[in-house]
Amino acid sequence: MIRPMAKVRIMGPKAELSAVLDALQQLAILHLALPRQREGLSIEPSSPRSERRRRQLSAALQRADLAMKALEVPARPLSSEGAAVVESEGTTALCRAVRTAYRVSRKARGLVERIGSLEEEGQLLRKYRDLFDVFGDVLASQQRWVNAAGFEVIIRATDDDHLKRLRAALQAEIGDSFELKWKRLPSGDIALLILVPESLRSRIEQWMKSTDLEEIALPEGYEERGLAEAIPAMSERLREVEAQLLSLAEERRRLASSEGPRLRQARASLSQRIERLDALAASGRTEHAFVIDGWVPSEWVQRLKSHLKLRTSSSVTVAELGRESWKSENAPVVLSNPRIFRPFEAIVRLLPLPRYGSIDPTPFVAVFFPMFFGLILGDLGYGAMLALLALLLWRGSERESLRRSIAEMIGACSLFTLIFGALYGELFGDLGHRWLGLRPLWFDRSEAVLPFLGLALALGLVHILLGLSLGVVTAFQRSRKEALGKGVAILMVTLIVVALLAMFEILPRAFFVPAVVILLIAFPVLVVTEGLLAPIELLATVGNVLSYARVMALGTASVMLAVVANRMVGSLGSVAVGALFALLFHLVNFALGLFSPTIHALRLHYVEFFGKFYSPGGTRYQPFGGSAGGGMINR
């Protein structure tokens, strides 16, 4: 559900503004709103000085963020003690925060640049590592030659004849006055050293040009030395680079542990000060008084009043504005659901938040999403694997983290997969039936394809009718006529289904005529209340129900893949090879079984279900003072 909000107005003498802002920032439950301009009340535009100050603080905050990223300091909220320190800080502490942000970011940037440049150099040198190994031996022979010239080349040779052809070509050019040393590289190419008398150097250079043979290009700084000298130097440099990288990584760890807490503190100070400047700009002022408007969860209005009473003088008043004085669409949104549904808020949050006053679909998603997932995957074996995966993700995850939410969602999906697995009698496809004599408690979906299709469509109908009913509730708040139109649409969808079922004699045929008659009567009502496009929308809704056939299609495909995997054991000659292939196939099917039902269950919710009632466009609740991790909600 969406937590009910109250709009409050805080007023007092102008001299108290600073103390009030301090108190509000410490409590961190008020989402600020611009007060409506009235006669005598002005929202003062920021002065150039405060604009400049904000820019400077934002730049420092950006530096702090960069430094935290470079040093891999986690951006977790401050402890309550740390937050209290931030709240009590003055100008000196702020200057210290700015200095810390700049100083640490300078150091971190220097470190990151050095690490980056060494990593780049290391990567380049590592490309030559194979050459070091191969040419190390080959070049040893070059040392024994006096007045000799060496040419090092790499050739892409598919067979040894290539080398023979090269030798023959060289022989034709300069007779027997050469020596050829070669070794195959791990990549399959051949590293080749051609040794010739010094007097033949230019001739060989010309010959190489004509045959497209190219000497190995050495990296910058080594070109002048020749391969014989360059290779030991490059090997030595690579060792140095690797040692330096290790020492820099250690330096980064030391810097992160020594400066991390200070950096987090500085970041909190800076973001709080920026928030404070923004709050000041959002407060309305008269000649002697100030006005601050904002939103607070209804149940916390009393808490806000008591806090301000304690922290400020009695001349500051807090008034809750009547519901008639504000519009729903301006209120910020906080999703607040029971613990069991909360992980599924992550699915709703992938879309823009619902508007205040509309319906939060989280509880419905929490029921239908894992149900559709289980209907599709429905297998005891895969369900157990999924439960194991959920457990692995859950262990070591932090409370309220995305990882914890994903683990809990997977847990719910695994539960439904196990339930439907038992109902379908599936354990890794038909393996349970073949080995353990497992029988379906409900129906075998690999055989009963049509009943499975009927089940998928029936569930789709229920889901769509639920969506349409929620649409009626949402529409009722805006206009009764619109709500009536949506109600008629629900009736017509139901009647179309009844008429179809009666036509195919699934329901008694006697239902057909009354259903059609009522449909004909309801049709003009629908057009009058919902407009000329309503019949098209009605057809689209029927199409939406058909879209749930995907549950059956994907489910059947999933069980068939599992059955094919099991058949591999006996069909590949060797039992061991067959079992290995079956295992691989089951793993692939499991991976598909994770991905495909998720995507399609999401789509059924986002397109078919949400489309009937969801009103996106809500503003996220961002309490003043919440940026440093303080505040009621975060605490």
Add this chain to the structure above:
Amino acid sequence: MEILWLSLSAALAVAIPAIATAWAQSRIGPATAAALAEKPELSATAVILVAIPETMVILGFVVAVLIMLRAGG
């Protein structure tokens, strides 16, 4: 002879929408990837856009199953 035509129809019922889906997704995929690079908050929209054409092949599969059931019956 009838079984041949029914089998061919079932195969085409899957094959043609599969090609259509593949073509549509080949267009949508790069476009959504580019959009996500600039606006990661559009991930839900991206999922919807990529999954929409799959409806064709899924319904094609359902039709093929119905044809095959007729062939079996």
